[in-house]
Amino acid sequence: MWRSCFVQVTMREFLAVDAGGTSTRAVLIDETGSCRGAGRAAGGNPTSSGPARAADSVAAAIALALDSAAADPGRVAGVLIAHAGGHDDYEAGVRERLDRLGVGAPVTRAGDLLALFASGTAALEGAALISGTGAIGGAIRGGALERTVDGTGWLLGDSGSGFWIGHRVARAVVDDLDGGPRTALTAALLPLLDLDAEPDRAATEGRPAVLGALVRALYALRPVELSRFAPLAFAHPDDAVAAGIVREAVGALVALLDRVRAVQPDGPLVFGGSVLMEGVLRLPREQMAPLLAAAGDREPIPVADGLVGAAVLALRAAGVTVDDAVHARLSASVRAALVRAASVRAATAR
């Protein structure tokens, strides 16, 4: 009795944060891999939200996680924040806000690619492939990122990404209205920009009037926003133009994976990002075949985000060994804590 009570009291606790562009998730975990609390806030990536707002989001998610576990902030032994990019003001801003919350523990930073990989597996060797708005691959060796491939952004790289696909969708629609191959993408895209889905095709100088309006509307977007049209390509499997774009995207992701696998042929393969999760992995098996072939004999492990991985990295940073059992406990308990946090939020909202 005395012994278990002692263990309870001295069990170390850690905070792990996955600070993404759209939302920030934080969990409070102990060294056995049990998740005690979770919180969610707005986007926490310093590049997309700005360093101050991003640091606010990180602090808000952490405050909710501590609160949901009725935890003592002073007892937290370490904090790990996983995010893309980096920014001095962000690191300083997070530190300052944590001090204000009473969390004095040291903060470690991890990349989003490594966190994503660790979300999917306890292995220390393997590869990760993300295709969301951008596309990037990573070879992991000895639990660290050995090599990244691509991730060079919409203008210079990101082949097979949401931007890359959405850009091709937009170009195909412009081309259709300019006398090029007809595609079902046209009637699907135009209403998304409040344009008439059934344009009058016999207008001035042989080009429909809607073409000019479409071109103006598309140039008014920031280029990366073209990624919002990526789902249209997957939604029209019977359209030759759309199917061609998807086929090319799969080809680009195969090339990316091949280059990662050349560096690290061993270990599991983790997939993340909306294009892979909601697009490619839902394709008929034969359309995914080139990607599965590039993956070798390994079934890709799809993960929604880097939150479990951030928890894994938080434990490892503190010297805790994360094996398959601890990884499984983390995965299950983090998921349960997020559901609890969401239902508390829903109840509070009522």
Add this chain to the structure above:
Amino acid sequence: MWRSCFVQVTMREFLAVDAGGTSTRAVLIDETGSCRGAGRAAGGNPTSSGPARAADSVAAAIALALDSAAADPGRVAGVLIAHAGGHDDYEAGVRERLDRLGVGAPVTRAGDLLALFASGTAALEGAALISGTGAIGGAIRGGALERTVDGTGWLLGDSGSGFWIGHRVARAVVDDLDGGPRTALTAALLPLLDLDAEPDRAATEGRPAVLGALVRALYALRPVELSRFAPLAFAHPDDAVAAGIVREAVGALVALLDRVRAVQPDGPLVFGGSVLMEGVLRLPREQMAPLLAAAGDREPIPVADGLVGAAVLALRAAGVTVDDAVHARLSASVRAALVRAASVRAATAR
């Protein structure tokens, strides 16, 4: 004697202006197609220079043309200005400046595509293909622009343009440094951005340090500025990557020409723009073959700009018939007047 003197006195004179993005050229011509004076000023396109500065350039070029012919501004019977795009402030600004110069004649506007076509031929039926920073094709019928194809800008179209080629060059160099196919374009492009042409390839995370610097330098450009890298593709015919980009560009221009020819299969074909003039038309004949095939049995007529065409359109706007003889006289005398104007400028500068 009396008769020829009378003709001399009543001969109508016109001003024709080709207002481009880089420079504005103006000529004073008479109704026989003889060029009496020429002037050149800075960029006169309202979109790239702004309406006020563009109108200043148009007025400056016109003033020089009138001056070089010691002409009476009040005797000018009509003014034609060829330029891309359009802008109310520009039209009003040009009018105001012409009034100040004493040119009270009406101003007619023409598109740059039609002016380019008319620079190459007196025909009223035919096609024009421009590939400069952008790419556009036009079908001409009855002396008017019947249909344009593409010209929808760097993000949405302009396939086979200088941007399109330069963008691929930049991506190929980024890809090379990221472990992709090696290309001679890398050593050619890096010095243009003041980066080390012989990068250390064994650096952090398996990527050379220069990759990050290159990516930052390229994102610091406006996207259309990538067109400055287009000449590199043509300059490396023995490099597989560069040759592939050129081959694809020719293919894109063939597709553009095919679409124009579907609307207007008859008449001559006029080529313009730096990519066609300095790149494609200097390729070995076999590499141009697909484009020549798309051109049918017609040898493309290359033209440097739309100045002669602006003069043609100025005469036609006044009811003057421009046949092959008048066209030939215009071409020769405009060229001679520009040379004279340049040598006067050079002499003044000494």
